[in-house]
Amino acid sequence: MTFYVTTPIYYVNDRPHIGHAYTTIAADILTRHHKQRGEETFFLTGVDEHATKVWRVAEEQGLAPQDYVDRIAEDWRALPQQLNVQTDFFIRTSDDGHKRFVREFLQRIYDNGDVYEDVYAGLYCVGCEAFKTEDELVDGKCPLHNTVPEWIEEKNYFFRLSSYQDRLLELLDTRPDFVQPQFRFNEVRSFVAGGLRDFSISRAGQPWGIPLPWDESQVAYVWADALVNYLSALTYARPGEDLREELWPEVRHLMAQDILRFHCVYWPAMLLSAGYTVPKQIFIHGYLLLDELKISKSLGNAVDPLALVETYGVDALRFWCARAVTFGQDGSASISGIADRYERELGNDLGNLLSRTTAMIARFRDGHISAAPGRTAELADEIAALQTDVRAGIDAFDLTGSVDRIWVLVRTLNRYVTEQKPWELAKDEANAGRLDQVLFDLADGLRVCAVALAAYLPETAPKILSALGQPEDLRWEQVEYGRLVPVDGIEAAPPLFPRLEPAADAA
Numbered sequence: 001m002t003f004y005v006t007t008p009i010y011y012v013n014d015r016p017h018i019g020h021a022y023t024t025i026a027a028d029i030l031t032r033h034h035k036q037r038g039e040e041t042f043f044l045t046g047v048d049e050h051a052t053k054v055w056r057v058a059e060e061q062g063l064a065p066q067d068y069v070d071r072i073a074e075d076w077r078a079l080p081q082q083l084n085v086q087t088d089f090f091i092r093t094s095d096d097g098h099k100r101f102v103r104e105f106l107q108r109i110y111d112n113g114d115v116y117e118d119v120y121a122g123l124y125c126v127g128c129e130a131f132k133t134e135d136e137l138v139d140g141k142c143p144l145h146n147t148v149p150e151w152i153e154e155k156n157y158f159f160r161l162s163s164y165q166d167r168l169l170e171l172l173d174t175r176p177d178f179v180q181p182q183f184r185f186n187e188v189r190s191f192v193a194g195g196l197r198d199f200s201i202s203r204a205g206q207p208w209g210i211p212l213p214w215d216e217s218q219v220a221y222v223w224a225d226a227l228v229n230y231l232s233a234l235t236y237a238r239p240g241e242d243l244r245e246e247l248w249p250e251v252r253h254l255m256a257q258d259i260l261r262f263h264c265v266y267w268p269a270m271l272l273s274a275g276y277t278v279p280k281q282i283f284i285h286g287y288l289l290l291d292e293l294k295i296s297k298s299l300g301n302a303v304d305p306l307a308l309v310e311t312y313g314v315d316a317l318r319f320w321c322a323r324a325v326t327f328g329q330d331g332s333a334s335i336s337g338i339a340d341r342y343e344r345e346l347g348n349d350l351g352n353l354l355s356r357t358t359a360m361i362a363r364f365r366d367g368h369i370s371a372a373p374g375r376t377a378e379l380a381d382e383i384a385a386l387q388t389d390v391r392a393g394i395d396a397f398d399l400t401g402s403v404d405r406i407w408v409l410v411r412t413l414n415r416y417v418t419e420q421k422p423w424e425l426a427k428d429e430a431n432a433g434r435l436d437q438v439l440f441d442l443a444d445g446l447r448v449c450a451v452a453l454a455a456y457l458p459e460t461a462p463k464i465l466s467a468l469g470q471p472e473d474l475r476w477e478q479v480e481y482g483r484l485v486p487v488d489g490i491e492a493a494p495p496l497f498p499r500l501e502p503a504a505d506a507a
């Protein structure tokens with residue numbers, strides 16, 4: 001089984017901000033976890049280049065649109081690497097392979113009789129890259145962008161979305177987990193049940209885009225071009241291979257609710273029209289607000305993920321993303337929370353536990369740990385439950401609940417140190433066996449934490465294993481009590497998350 005996951009392809013009218021990093025990191029946590037379970041994975045991300053707003057920014061900068069996108073696409077290509085995200089393919093909608101596929105795809109919809117010509121006379125929000133109806137506006141403005149949409153009157157080609165209402169309802173009624181979480185599913189279902197309007201799939205008067213195969217004077221509307229990336233990439237990501245056979249429709253799309261309708265309504269209908277099966281699952285996470293404010297360049301709070309990586313390291317950023325708000329629910333997050341989590345949770349709970357454990361092994365046992373002297377049932381049970389719970393949690397896209405679950409073990413181990421007081425045990429030779437057991441349990445527990453956290457903290461997990469003299473074996477079955485390999489030469493480990501400089505502390 002292959003786990004195929006996608007992020008939205010991001011608009012390149014601007015540079016990446018923390019909101020984009022959020023989805024990309026989430027998709028990587030899921031993918032890394034599935035890899036640990038021995039599954040094949042495929043991670044697709046990339047950029048959406050044919051938007052009107054991209055074209056306008058290029059014009060403002062006095063650049064040909066292609067030159068502009070060629071430059072800025074590199075900043076976006078670097079994003080996953082900077083976040084320690086392992087992608088399999090980075091798609092650009094100006095790739096020849098994508099353009100070719102989109103034309104074929106739209107031609108199939110056309111041949112199927114689902115396209116007709118009409119005049120579009122109405123509003124268009126360039127921020128959303130979406131046609132708007134009056135009732136979607138608040139005081140005449142797009143509520144998301146706070147801008148007055150533009151009036152457009154042009155000959156367009158329309159897609160008969162309305163004729164897919166029954167098939168979409170049937171799909172939703174037979175696949176209740178098609179859209180997750182449940183409240184988003186309900187939103188989609190009531191939107192479809194309320195009646196669907198046909199939508200324009202082309203733009204006249206805009207030279208930037210993929211020309212329609214049956215009328216080259218028009219380009220594909222940016223969404224009719226962008227959504228298709230999830231399929232097109234599979235046809236050319238690996239030269240000579242058609243990955244559709246293996247990966248379609250086993251795909252999980254990840255995104256925030258801003259683009260829910262496009263993915264949960266337009267996209268399945270387009271696929272059905274073109275003769276494809278609909279995706280396996282669409283997961284909608286919340287739209288992260290920073291201290292109740294939408295993240296945007298104009299508000300001046302478009303936090304640069306790279307600046308955070310520089311200050312706190314990439315793992316602290318990934319950890320914050322998983323815990324800032326419950327994944328899948330709407331939420332407001334405070335970036336200042338990252339410093340707090342860095343110090344309290346990563347530094348104290350996890351980092352100190354490793355420092356203390358290794359220091360005690362070095363001091364009381366000369367750096368040596370032998371095979372398990374006995375079996376501590378409570379720890380064994382807790383770890384067995386963790387193994388099952390996190391697996392189920394990740395299957396349900398519950399990134400927050402899963403890391404919380406792992407943190408329960410981190411806390412249990414800290415409590416274990418306080419309760420067992422190894423330094424007291426070390427004072428009396430009669431307690432030697434007990435001390436061996438406690439040190440083994442702590443080292444083994446930390447080993448389990450490292451493996452369980454590896455998807456979230458890919459930089460830190462190997463450091464923990466190496467400090468404990470353990471092989472870097474991240475297979476999920478390693479999340480089991482008692483698998484610690486006997487080892488010599490453990491030394492007191494340096495802090496995993498060193499104290500921050502005061503300036504960063506105050507951030």
Ligand code: MSP
Nearest residue numbers: 008009010011019020023048226227255256287288
């Ligand atoms: N180009 C379209 C997507 C086409 S996919 C076929 C687009 N691009 S976007 O750059 O605006 O990206 C929107 C997505 O970025 C959101 O759905 C989400 O995945 C991510 N986010 C951007 N800002 C975000 C937050 N503030 N919070 C959470 N996710 C955010 O729409």
